[in-house]
Amino acid sequence: MLHYILRRTAVGLLMLLALTVLIFTLLRLTPGDPIDAYVNPSVPMSAADLEMLRTRLGLDQPLPVQYFAWLGAALTGDFGYSIQYNGEAVLPLVLSRIGPTILLMFSALAISVVIGIATGIFAAVRRNRFADLSLSTAAFVGISSPAFLTALLGLYVFAVILRWVPAGGMLTPGAPFSIGDLLAHLILPATLLSIGHGALIMRYMRSSLLEVLSQDYVRTARAKGVREFWVIVKHAVRNALLPVITLIGSTIGIAIGGAIFIESVFDWPGMGLLMINAVARRDYPVIMCATLLTGACVILVNLLTDIAYAAVDPRIKVA
Amino acid sequence: MHRRNFGRLLAAGTLFLAATAMMPVPAMAQAGKTIVGGFDVGPGGFQGNFNPLTATAGFTWLNTYFEPLVIYTSDLSKLTGALASEFTVGQDNLTYTFKLVQTNWHDGKPFTSADVKFTLELAKNAESGSIFAARLGDIASVETLDERTAVVKLSKPNSAFLSVLSQVMMLPRHALSPVPLKEVAKSQWWSTQPIGTGPFKFVKYVSDQYVEMAAYEGYRGGKPKADRLINRYFANAAAAVAALRAGEIQFTFAEPDDAKTFKGNGNFRIIEGDSYVVNYIGFNHRAGIWNDPRVRQAVMYAIDRNAIVSSLYGGAAKLANCGYVAPQLLPKGLSDYAYNPQKAKDLLAEAGWDKINGDKPIPWLTYYNTPQVANVMAAIQAMLVQVGINVVPRALDVPTYNGIARSEKWPDFPLVYAGLQNGPNPASLNIGLNAAQIPPAGNNIMRVEMPALTQALNTAMGETDPAKADAKWQQVCKEMNAQLPWGPMWVASRYGVVSGKLRDFFWTPAPAGGPFVSHPEKWDIAP
Numbered sequence: 063m064l065h066y067i068l069r070r071t072a073v074g075l076l077m078l079l080a081l082t083v084l085i086f087t088l089l090r091l092t093p094g095d096p097i098d099a100y101v102n103p104s105v106p107m108s109a110a111d112l113e114m115l116r117t118r119l120g121l122d123q124p125l126p127v128q129y130f131a132w133l134g135a136a137l138t139g140d141f142g143y144s145i146q147y148n149g150e151a152v153l154p155l156v157l158s159r160i161g162p163t164i165l166l167m168f169s170a171l172a173i174s175v176v177i178g179i180a181t182g183i184f185a186a187v188r189r190n191r192f193a194d195l196s197l198s199t200a201a202f203v204g205i206s207s208p209a210f211l212t213a214l215l216g217l218y219v220f221a222v223i224l225r226w227v228p229a230g231g232m233l234t235p236g237a238p239f240s241i242g243d244l245l246a247h248l249i250l251p252a253t254l255l256s257i258g259h260g261a262l263i264m265r266y267m268r269s270s271l272l273e274v275l276s277q278d279y280v281r282t283a284r285a286k287g288v289r290e291f292w293v294i295v296k297h298a299v300r301n302a303l304l305p306v307i308t309l310i311g312s313t314i315g316i317a318i319g320g321a322i323f324i325e326s327v328f329d330w331p332g333m334g335l336l337m338i339n340a341v342a343r344r345d346y347p348v349i350m351c352a353t354l355l356t357g358a359c360v361i362l363v364n365l366l367t368d369i370a371y372a373a374v375d376p377r378i379k380v381a
Numbered sequence: 382m383h384r385r386n387f388g389r390l391l392a393a394g395t396l397f398l399a400a401t402a403m404m405p406v407p408a409m410a411q412a413g414k415t416i417v418g419g420f421d422v423g424p425g426g427f428q429g430n431f432n433p434l435t436a437t438a439g440f441t442w443l444n445t446y447f448e449p450l451v452i453y454t455s456d457l458s459k460l461t462g463a464l465a466s467e468f469t470v471g472q473d474n475l476t477y478t479f480k481l482v483q484t485n486w487h488d489g490k491p492f493t494s495a496d497v498k499f500t501l502e503l504a505k506n507a508e509s510g511s512i513f514a515a516r517l518g519d520i521a522s523v524e525t526l527d528e529r530t531a532v533v534k535l536s537k538p539n540s541a542f543l544s545v546l547s548q549v550m551m552l553p554r555h556a557l558s559p560v561p562l563k564e565v566a567k568s569q570w571w572s573t574q575p576i577g578t579g580p581f582k583f584v585k586y587v588s589d590q591y592v593e594m595a596a597y598e599g600y601r602g603g604k605p606k607a608d609r610l611i612n613r614y615f616a617n618a619a620a621a622v623a624a625l626r627a628g629e630i631q632f633t634f635a636e637p638d639d640a641k642t643f644k645g646n647g648n649f650r651i652i653e654g655d656s657y658v659v660n661y662i663g664f665n666h667r668a669g670i671w672n673d674p675r676v677r678q679a680v681m682y683a684i685d686r687n688a689i690v691s692s693l694y695g696g697a698a699k700l701a702n703c704g705y706v707a708p709q710l711l712p713k714g715l716s717d718y719a720y721n722p723q724k725a726k727d728l729l730a731e732a733g734w735d736k737i738n739g740d741k742p743i744p745w746l747t748y749y750n751t752p753q754v755a756n757v758m759a760a761i762q763a764m765l766v767q768v769g770i771n772v773v774p775r776a777l778d779v780p781t782y783n784g785i786a787r788s789e790k791w792p793d794f795p796l797v798y799a800g801l802q803n804g805p806n807p808a809s810l811n812i813g814l815n816a817a818q819i820p821p822a823g824n825n826i827m828r829v830e831m832p833a834l835t836q837a838l839n840t841a842m843g844e845t846d847p848a849k850a851d852a853k854w855q856q857v858c859k860e861m862n863a864q865l866p867w868g869p870m871w872v873a874s875r876y877g878v879v880s881g882k883l884r885d886f887f888w889t890p891a892p893a894g895g896p897f898v899s900h901p902e903k904w905d906i907a908p
Contacts (some may be wrong), residue, residue: 095780
């Protein structure tokens, strides 16, 4: 077992190393560098000034030298300094953005799960009636609406026209922190982010529940005189939830992708906004650190999964 | 429970949840008189940069807490004193004497000539990460005659010196001198505890969200009327406009199409101003297809600039027949290159355009990504194809554009649609047109090599007497008009939108955000 774990760990580390080479190379293949991103072409900047800046950032060094310098520092936990964020240390900067993204993502997930499951049950119970048709149509609209459209439309209607919620940001600038203020800023982006996911859950819940409701054991429960509420809640919904739970787990990735987009529309200071700004400004240290951490998480999870499988299934060790 | 009742219960629950989610949720109110703006939105802004030595823009905001020695007046017509109460240029055109105002830094320490010497030496030293190093390279020495007098000596006359100096914000020697030179650029001091001499003092920066300032009660111009000033960050100008409409901020830069939507709305005031950026069609002189001046003239004659300005800019742009539009810089007798497609065709035929390029597609790069510019380029494309020039517009992000334009791959950028700052100091154009500025030496990315133009630029650059300078810059304009190193198009207006709640607020769309005299201490907000 120990040998297996060591072997998988070594493979994981090699993958991580390969990932750093890949990111580093791809970044350098994109046209322009941080200095090109730094300067507005309309502003007269001398090439000498730009070269001085390039030299200071070490961008004039050959690529292998730059890579090994970065790798050497990264191994000691020093991921360098952000070019766009006024020399802020990269690691604390990236770590500080994980919280807001998780908050936004899981709030959206919670809303989509609650609304999706509730409306899915309701639509199944009222099958082929007005409510079912309306909810199914709304779900189709939700699934087919591109995130950029719902986000911009939602921002315009609820923040600009109705002024129900703030038009972006995570907290009111200059105001003392309060949970109410945070929720006021969170509710709109989280709700908009939940639309697509919630609609998908609703569709799955409806069809799964309809299938369960036609099962013999449900008919038996009704024949025994169990009240309809308990038939649905206790017998049908619990079984119908199984494929929906699988769906929720497997679509968290979609929620992450959506969160990145929503963050840029609502100026939500999470990983998405950080990454988008970093790519736009060719902030190499931030891009490297953020993608490396993300990659490391994925590799670590896979590694732990492999180890867990190996622990419960001895055949894997042999393989 | 009956199935129908269960359905009703679920429906009620879901509706309640949805209604609760969409209930108006009040955000926290800011205490005291607080002005919130998108001060770093748009081309004049630079979100996330706090170090004035590395600032290529963002001077409107930086100038609320830092101050330079000299500054442009509100109408950007001339330089006036800021931390220098008066300044004189010696007979030799090399010695600049600055008499300093009596004021204190935000921490109460006095501002002295030692701070001036420290700042200028820091700014001209590339080791500090300063992007002013090359432009201040003519400084031979900085002397402190007394606490209130600083003397700067140049190694050669430089007409742009004072203009460059207007963007060099004075820094506190006592706070920054302990920081090792190489650590200055990435020091956390800039974004955690900077001190200046301006009307507002730094409170805090919330990463990617906002910067907060508080009134500096000891400001020499009087205590600011607003208690706090907040610079909110936005991913783009449209998001800032949405926040302005929602009443969350009181000012932002706005794209022309957005600004138009505020017309006739009594709750807002639109500020329109000269962008001081001349837009041009840039001919890559190493691409091999623009060498014949008749081809460049044909491009000018083929474009109906009046129609574009009238229909796509709504009249809010001035036609440019050289790099300048300021009346004092325009000599008499300039060709106006009035729309004449037949003349364009004739010129192309004379030049043998069929053999030079014919109807082969010519990539036409730009870094402008606004719908307005996309429409402008589409209109020009349609006009040029009428005379036999087949251009293909391609919009890129800034780093990609800069990466290509600074390379030596001529076929990748035979033509660009770009802009270059042409004021308030006319010397701004030198960097893009002087043959000595061809990369890697300089920033003449279109590789313009025209001896007469270079000579005119050198003569004008060496003239430090404002009374004589205009005539020298007129000669530059004349050469540009005759030789067409670029196809000059226009200088468009830029816009800001201000809430009607703001009082005595001043802003102008200065290139790089200025700085200019704006008196932030007088800005006020109605309750």
